[in-house]
Amino acid sequence: MISPHGTPDPQPGQGPAQGQGFDAHDPPSPDLISDCVHCGFCLPACPTYALTGEEMNSPRGRIYQMKLIGEGEAPLDAAAVGHFDNCLGCMACVTACPSGVQYDRLIQSVRPQIERNWARTRADRAFRGLIFRLFPYPRRLRPAAALGALYQRLGVRRLLQRTGVTRRLPARLRALEALMPDVPLRSALRRTPAHSPARGQASAPAARRTVGMVTGCVQQVFFAHVNEATVRVLTAEGCDVVAPREQGCCGALSEHAGREEEAVVRAKRLIETFEDLEVDAVVVNVAGCGSALKEYGRLLAGDPEFAERAERFAAKVRDVSELLAELPPLAPRHPVPARLAHHEACHLAHAQGVRRAPREVLSAVPELEVVDIPESDMCCGSAGVYNLVQPESAEELGRRKAAHVRSTAPEAVVTANPGCLLQISRHLDSELPVLHPVQVVDASIRGVKPW
Amino acid sequence: MIDTALRKRFEAALGRDAVLTDPLQLRTYECDGLTGFREVPALVLLPRTTEQVAAAVALCAEAELPFVARGAGTGLSGGAVPVAQGVVISLARMRQVLEFDPDDRTMVLQPGVTNAEISKVAAPHGLYYAPDPSSQVVCTIGGNVAENSGGAHCVKYGFTVHHVTALTVVLPDGSVVRLGGDAPETAGPDLRGLFIGSEGTLGIATEIRVRLLRTPQSVRTLVADFPTVEAAGEAVSGIMASGIVPAAVEMLDALAIEASEAAVQAGYSLDATAALVVELDGMEDECEEQFERVVALCREKGTTHIRIATDAEERARIWKGRKAAFAAVGRISPDYFVQDGVVPRTRLAEALSRIAAMSRAEGLRVANVFHAGDGNLHPLVLFDEQAGEAERAERLSSEIAEMCVELGGSLSGEHGIGLDKACSMPKMFGEEDLAVMGRLRSSFDPGGLANPGKVLPTPRLCGESPGRYRPHPLETAGVIERW
Incomplete structure (x- = not known):
C-alpha cells in the first residue's frame, strides 16, 4: 500500500514556512x-x-x-x-x-x-540531491556505472544479497541497488560518434534526411548499445546522423520532478547545442526525454530570449519510431521469428500521443509477432525517478506489469524507454530479455539474433 | 461525534490504512459527480471484505452515526454526498471477481468492480454483462445496484434489476443477509428487487451475483442524420412500431454532436440537426433482414445521410462518441447540469419541442443526448457560473424534469433521485405513496442511518432551497466554516 503520507513529516525550523499555499509563480491555473x-x-x-x-x-x-x-x-x-x-x-x-x-x-x-x-526532510532532500547530482551527468554516472559493474562482476552484489545486507537497506537505497542494470564495463565507456554518414542503398544513394541525435544521460551510460543500434538503423535507412559530443542532460528528469530551474538551464543548453546544426529533425530514443523536448516551447514560453527558439527546436523533435515510420523502409529486413510483448511507455503513448509508430516500425520485420500486454495503458511504475523516490508503489506496479507481461507468454519484451526497461527487467527477475524496439529493427536489418 | 476511542475501534476493525481522518483527504470525498452538493464527512472508511463492512456498519449503528456508501463517485444525483459529521464507506477497495462460472453464465462480484470490467473478464468465454451505463468504464456494479442503472441497450435487455439474481447485503444494524438466490426465481417477496434502486437507503450490497449473456452472433450499427429532431423522433416511433426490438436507439442533437466530436472525433456529421444511433443484434439472418428494414424506415422518415459501421472498430468509435458526450459537453460550456427524465416514447417529439421553447425562454442552451428507444431523456443545461447563470440553469433543469412528469413520465430514468430530486418527489407521488415508501425504508433502517436525506423528501431538506451549493454569507465572510 501507498502510505497516504508518502512524504515524511517535515522537521520544524527549516526552509520555507510550512502549511502555506501556492506562490504566485505559475500556480495551477x-x-x-x-x-x-x-x-x-x-x-x-x-x-x-x-x-x-x-x-x-x-x-x-x-x-x-x-x-x-x-x-x-x-x-x-x-x-x-x-x-x-x-x-x-x-x-x-x-x-x-x-x-x-x-x-x-x-x-x-x-x-x-x-x-x-x-x-522536505533532510533525508529526502539528500536522496533527491544524490539522484539529481548523479544521473544527469554522464561523466559522473560513467565511473559510478563502472563501479557498479565491478560490484556485480566481483560477486559483491550476490554476496550482499545472500547475506541479507541488501534487505536491510532503506527502501529507497534498496530500489536504487535493485534497479542497477548489468552493464558490461565496455558498454559503459562507449560513446556515440559525432557524425555517422548515411549508408547508401542502391535504391537511394544520397542521404534522405540529416538528423540530430539526442544521446541522453542515463541512456548513453547504461544503454550505449541502444544508441549504437539507433545510429545503425538510421544510417541504414539513409539518414546522416549528427550527435554532438557534449550534450548534457535534456532536463526531463528534473522537470518531471518539479526542479524547474535546473530543467530550464538544461533545456537552454540543449537548444544551443542543436540549433545551429542543419538538421531536418532531432531524434530521441528515450520516451521520457522526448516528451520533455517536445514541451520546451511551453517550458521556456516566458523567456523572451528563448521562447521562439524553444518552439522551433521542439517542432523538430521526433521519437526514433516516429521518424522511422515516416520513412519507407530502405534496408532489407531479415526475419525475426519470435513473439514479442510490446510495453507502451507512458511518455510515448500518453504524453506524446505516439502509439501507432512503434507498431508500424516493428510490423516491417518479417515473422515477428508483436502482442499487446493486458492493461497496456497502465504505468509500469518506473516514471522517471519515481521508482527511486516512491519505491513501495513502484514495486507494486512493477509486479503487476510483470505478471501481465508473463500472461502473454512472450520470448522477449520491447519498450521505448530505458526507465521502463530497467523496471520491467527487474520485476521479471531477468527471466526475459527486454529491448528497445530499435534493437529489434537493427537485428533484423543486420540479420542477427536480437538477443 | 467521533472521538479518538471510536476512531480506534474503526481502525481495529478495518486496519489503520482503511480509516481516513485528514481534513484534506476528507474533502476529496465531499461530493460525487454532481459537484453542486457538498458535505465534508467526519471519517472515510475503505473496507475490503463483507465482514469489514458489517463491522463498520455495526459500529455506526452503535454510535448512531449516519453512513453513506460510495462506489466510484460518478453519480449524477448527489446520491453519494456525505452527511455532515457522518461516515463515508467507500467500496473502492472491494474489486475482486469472487466467482465466475462460464457454463452457468454467472459471476459473483464485490461492489467496487467496474461495470466494464465484468464484460472484460467474461469476454474470453463469449459472454458479457448487458446493462451498459455511459460511465461503464468507471462506474461500479455496487453503484449500478443502488441506482438500478440502465444504459443504451436497456431498451432490449432491461436494467440492472433484470441481471442481478442475488445480493449479499449488510443491513443498517450490521447484520448480513442474502436477498434473492442462485436460481432465477425465488419464493416469497422479492426483496432483491426492492433493494435494487434503493440508492443506499436500505443497506450496502457487498456481494453481487450477476447473470451474463452470450455475445450476440451478429451486431449491426448505423448512424442516421435527420434535418429535424421531430423527424428523428418519428423514425424512432416507426422502428418500434414495426415490431423490431432494437438493441439500442440513441439520439444526439446538434449541440451534443458538436461536443462529442470535439472530444473524441467519432465521425458524427457536424451539420446534422439530430442523429440517431440504431443498433440491432441477434442471429445473423434475422439481424440482416431487420437492419434492411431499419435503413428503409430511416429513409422513409427523411434521413439525409446514413453511415453504417463496417467493423467492430468503427462501431466502438460510434459508441465512444455517444458515451463520452456528457463529459464532452465540458468542452463547449464552462458549466452544465445533466438532467435525467423519462417521457412516454410517443411524446418524445413534444417533449423536445417544449425543451427547446423553455431553453429559448430562459436564454440558455440545452443539449440533448438520450436513450430514444425508451423515452429516457438526458437534457444537458449549459451555463456559465461566473456569468451568474447558475440559478437560472438550475431552475430550467428542474422545470424540464417536472415537465417529464407532467407528460406522464418520470423524474428519473437511471441517475436516481439522490439529493438532487428528493424535493421534487411530491410532484410525482402522493403523500400516501411517499408514506408507504417511508415505512418500508424504516423497516430496514429504523434508526435512519443509511444515506439519510436522500430519495425521500424531508421537511428540513426541502425547507431549505434545493440545488447547488452556495456558500452561506457567513461562510463567505469567514465567520463559519463547513468542515
Whole structure:
C-alpha cells in the first residue's frame, strides 16, 4: 500500500514556512482546474488509484486538492504533498479524460510549487540531491556505472544479497541497488560518434534526411548499445546522423520532478547545442526525454530570449519510431521469428500521443509477432525517478506489469524507454530479455539474433 | 461525534490504512459527480471484505452515526454526498471477481468492480454483462445496484434489476443477509428487487451475483442524420412500431454532436440537426433482414445521410462518441447540469419541442443526448457560473424534469433521485405513496442511518432551497466554516 503520507513529516525550523499555499509563480491555473467536471473517467486509468482505491490518490482527487489549495481553502501540507508526490506523471488520465482536462500542465505547475514552498526532510532532500547530482551527468554516472559493474562482476552484489545486507537497506537505497542494470564495463565507456554518414542503398544513394541525435544521460551510460543500434538503423535507412559530443542532460528528469530551474538551464543548453546544426529533425530514443523536448516551447514560453527558439527546436523533435515510420523502409529486413510483448511507455503513448509508430516500425520485420500486454495503458511504475523516490508503489506496479507481461507468454519484451526497461527487467527477475524496439529493427536489418 | 476511542475501534476493525481522518483527504470525498452538493464527512472508511463492512456498519449503528456508501463517485444525483459529521464507506477497495462460472453464465462480484470490467473478464468465454451505463468504464456494479442503472441497450435487455439474481447485503444494524438466490426465481417477496434502486437507503450490497449473456452472433450499427429532431423522433416511433426490438436507439442533437466530436472525433456529421444511433443484434439472418428494414424506415422518415459501421472498430468509435458526450459537453460550456427524465416514447417529439421553447425562454442552451428507444431523456443545461447563470440553469433543469412528469413520465430514468430530486418527489407521488415508501425504508433502517436525506423528501431538506451549493454569507465572510 501507498502510505497516504508518502512524504515524511517535515522537521520544524527549516526552509520555507510550512502549511502555506501556492506562490504566485505559475500556480495551477484555475481555468484549467475548472475544465474538470468531476466525472471520474480518469479513475480506472490512474495507477495510484488502482493501487489504493483512494480518491485523493486519483487525478480527480488531485485536481480537487489543487483547487482547494489554490483557493486558500486548504494548506499545502504533508498530506497534499504526499498525494502529489505519489502521482507518477504517466498522463494516462489525460488520454482517458473526455473533457480534455490538461492534467499534465496542472501537475507540472504543482511540482515546482512543492519544491519551492515545502521543506522536505533532510533525508529526502539528500536522496533527491544524490539522484539529481548523479544521473544527469554522464561523466559522473560513467565511473559510478563502472563501479557498479565491478560490484556485480566481483560477486559483491550476490554476496550482499545472500547475506541479507541488501534487505536491510532503506527502501529507497534498496530500489536504487535493485534497479542497477548489468552493464558490461565496455558498454559503459562507449560513446556515440559525432557524425555517422548515411549508408547508401542502391535504391537511394544520397542521404534522405540529416538528423540530430539526442544521446541522453542515463541512456548513453547504461544503454550505449541502444544508441549504437539507433545510429545503425538510421544510417541504414539513409539518414546522416549528427550527435554532438557534449550534450548534457535534456532536463526531463528534473522537470518531471518539479526542479524547474535546473530543467530550464538544461533545456537552454540543449537548444544551443542543436540549433545551429542543419538538421531536418532531432531524434530521441528515450520516451521520457522526448516528451520533455517536445514541451520546451511551453517550458521556456516566458523567456523572451528563448521562447521562439524553444518552439522551433521542439517542432523538430521526433521519437526514433516516429521518424522511422515516416520513412519507407530502405534496408532489407531479415526475419525475426519470435513473439514479442510490446510495453507502451507512458511518455510515448500518453504524453506524446505516439502509439501507432512503434507498431508500424516493428510490423516491417518479417515473422515477428508483436502482442499487446493486458492493461497496456497502465504505468509500469518506473516514471522517471519515481521508482527511486516512491519505491513501495513502484514495486507494486512493477509486479503487476510483470505478471501481465508473463500472461502473454512472450520470448522477449520491447519498450521505448530505458526507465521502463530497467523496471520491467527487474520485476521479471531477468527471466526475459527486454529491448528497445530499435534493437529489434537493427537485428533484423543486420540479420542477427536480437538477443 | 467521533472521538479518538471510536476512531480506534474503526481502525481495529478495518486496519489503520482503511480509516481516513485528514481534513484534506476528507474533502476529496465531499461530493460525487454532481459537484453542486457538498458535505465534508467526519471519517472515510475503505473496507475490503463483507465482514469489514458489517463491522463498520455495526459500529455506526452503535454510535448512531449516519453512513453513506460510495462506489466510484460518478453519480449524477448527489446520491453519494456525505452527511455532515457522518461516515463515508467507500467500496473502492472491494474489486475482486469472487466467482465466475462460464457454463452457468454467472459471476459473483464485490461492489467496487467496474461495470466494464465484468464484460472484460467474461469476454474470453463469449459472454458479457448487458446493462451498459455511459460511465461503464468507471462506474461500479455496487453503484449500478443502488441506482438500478440502465444504459443504451436497456431498451432490449432491461436494467440492472433484470441481471442481478442475488445480493449479499449488510443491513443498517450490521447484520448480513442474502436477498434473492442462485436460481432465477425465488419464493416469497422479492426483496432483491426492492433493494435494487434503493440508492443506499436500505443497506450496502457487498456481494453481487450477476447473470451474463452470450455475445450476440451478429451486431449491426448505423448512424442516421435527420434535418429535424421531430423527424428523428418519428423514425424512432416507426422502428418500434414495426415490431423490431432494437438493441439500442440513441439520439444526439446538434449541440451534443458538436461536443462529442470535439472530444473524441467519432465521425458524427457536424451539420446534422439530430442523429440517431440504431443498433440491432441477434442471429445473423434475422439481424440482416431487420437492419434492411431499419435503413428503409430511416429513409422513409427523411434521413439525409446514413453511415453504417463496417467493423467492430468503427462501431466502438460510434459508441465512444455517444458515451463520452456528457463529459464532452465540458468542452463547449464552462458549466452544465445533466438532467435525467423519462417521457412516454410517443411524446418524445413534444417533449423536445417544449425543451427547446423553455431553453429559448430562459436564454440558455440545452443539449440533448438520450436513450430514444425508451423515452429516457438526458437534457444537458449549459451555463456559465461566473456569468451568474447558475440559478437560472438550475431552475430550467428542474422545470424540464417536472415537465417529464407532467407528460406522464418520470423524474428519473437511471441517475436516481439522490439529493438532487428528493424535493421534487411530491410532484410525482402522493403523500400516501411517499408514506408507504417511508415505512418500508424504516423497516430496514429504523434508526435512519443509511444515506439519510436522500430519495425521500424531508421537511428540513426541502425547507431549505434545493440545488447547488452556495456558500452561506457567513461562510463567505469567514465567520463559519463547513468542515
